[in-house]
Amino acid sequence: xxxxxxxxxxxxxxxxxxxxxxEFAKIGFKVFASSRNSVDLERLNNxxxxxxxxEIMPCNVASNSNVDNTFKKILSKNKLGCLINNAGITTFKLxxxxxxxxxxxxxxxxxxxxxxxxxxxxxHFIENGGGTIINVLSVVAKxxxxxxxxxxxxxxxxxxxxxxxxxxxxxxxxxxxxxLPGATETQMWPKKIRDDFGSQMxxxxxxxxTIVWAYLQEGNAVVEELVVxxxxxxLK
Numbered sequence: 001x002x003x004x005x006x007x008x009x010x011x012x013x014x015x016x017x018x019x020x021x022x023e024f025a026k027i028g029f030k031v032f033a034s035s036r037n038s039v040d041l042e043r044l045n046n047x048x049x050x051x052x053x054x055e056i057m058p059c060n061v062a063s064n065s066n067v068d069n070t071f072k073k074i075l076s077k078n079k080l081g082c083l084i085n086n087a088g089i090t091t092f093k094l095x096x097x098x099x100x101x102x103x104x105x106x107x108x109x110x111x112x113x114x115x116x117x118x119x120x121x122x123x124h125f126i127e128n129g130g131g132t133i134i135n136v137l138s139v140v141a142k143x144x145x146x147x148x149x150x151x152x153x154x155x156x157x158x159x160x161x162x163x164x165x166x167x168x169x170x171x172x173x174x175x176x177x178x179x180l181p182g183a184t185e186t187q188m189w190p191k192k193i194r195d196d197f198g199s200q201m202x203x204x205x206x207x208x209x210t211i212v213w214a215y216l217q218e219g220n221a222v223v224e225e226l227v228v229x230x231x232x233x234x235l236k
Contacts, residue, residue, distance in 0.1 A: 005081025
């Protein structure tokens with residue numbers, strides 16, 4: 001892969017996004033790290049050696065204008081070769097308990113935000129003759145879990161959208177890769193669950209290294225969908 005082409009990672013202030021940014025920076029890629037949590041985003045470079053760094057690009061993907069402005073800033077610095085949609089939020093509530101505001105926030109961030117970023121980078125990838133879109137989804141897109149109805153809808157919706165997109169952009173040499181992680185120890189989970197079940201979860205770095213591996217595959221083969229789970233399986 002051409003390391004002169006940048007990689008844009010959303011939701012990069014913590015968890016899988018943060019670890020993915022670090023892993024790509026370590027092997028010499030130009031990384032543009034976005035998040036609406038600008039305070040944590042600014043700390044990202046503190047975890048890298050002095051000779052390595054990422055470009056900090058605060059962005060709320062739920063705002064299409066914010067996404068568009070961020071992408072223009074990225075293009076002013078570098079051509080882009082890969083978009084990694086990782087930004088995501090959730091609640092752990094029964095459907096009857098979710099407020100309309102929570103529903104709007106989850107759908108706007110997880111589903112619409114990813115569609116906004118994809119729509120923004122597509123013309124650039126088409127003009128350049130190729131590119132890669134990696135979506136960090138979840139096993140909830142295919143499996144049934146209680147207290148995850150809105151989150152599941154957002155991830156299943158993005159899975160359907162990108163599966164259709166993939167067929168449309170093959171002729172442009174654009175790869176669409178969907179990563180579906182199982183339980184991963186991130187701040188998305190309530191502290192009580194992480195304390196009780198953290199040892200059964202994957203680390204964010206486990207998933208990050210899988211994302212990097214999927215991106216680095218060359219030739220005519222592409223990993224279109226990859227389910228990643230802890231070796232012990234789903235949480236019991």
